[in-house]
Amino acid sequence: MILNVDIINDKILPLMQQVSIGTSNLGDLAQGLSITLIVLGGFVLIVATFGACGACCQNKVCLIVYAIAVGILFVGKLVIVILWFVMNDTIVNSLKSELKSALLNKYSHDDLTSSEVSTSWNYLFIKLECCGVDAVTSATNDFDSTSWQTGSPNTDIPLGCCPGVTIESYLSASATNAGCPSGSGSAPVGQYSKGCYDAVYDLIRSYTIAFIVFLVIILLVEVLGITAAISLCKKAGGKT
Secondary structure (H helix, E strand, O other): OOOOOHHHOOOOHHHHOOOEEOOEEHHHHHHHHHHHHHHHHHHHHHHHHHHHHHHHHOOHHHHHHHHHHHHHHHHHHHHHHHHHHHHHHHHHHHHHHHHHHHHHHHOOOOOOOOOHHHHHHHHHHHHHOOOOOOOOOOOOOOOOOOHHHHOOOOEOOOHHHOOOOOHHHHHOOOOOOOOOOOEOOOOOOOOOOOOHHHHHHHHHHHHHHHHHHHHHHHHHHHHHHHHHHHHHHHHHOOOO
């Protein structure tokens, strides 16, 4: 997630930090969850070493330490699974309104340098191939009440909403797409058909499925690990 999820990179993170989820925000939650799982992975490696030593040498102490540690990990991951379901519902329920608020109150420039949050929005449009919060289908759209539109720009939608526009061309001021965006006051044409709410939600949902499947598999393996450790402990008897 840290390396590959488009909404966690340094350019888009300021926007995700504007999306409040309870007392935290979507950007920090995504980063925190990823780092937590990496730390847990390192701890699992240490625990697995105890289990391997205990199994190979029939060392009762190592097996007991292994069983207790895996039990703690099991409970911790079970809590993470439950929190993921709870937070996922919270994220989905508040995501659209929070994104609209961030666009309305923070989107002020159609470029990648003038404003941190505006830059994040423009990166999001390009990286996730989306436009606005809801899909833009007419001259009346999510950009109408932004400070960018009240500044009377020449177009109804940002250039980043247009297919073929890249970060590199945007930065070099050479980004173009014939007919997109259209002139201000007319219905935009040629823009990405998906709104950014749907794009972000689809991304979260795709990771939700993988996250739950892998964690459930790991939980089942940990149950087998605890069972095997207890069985080996009985066989080891008084060996330490």
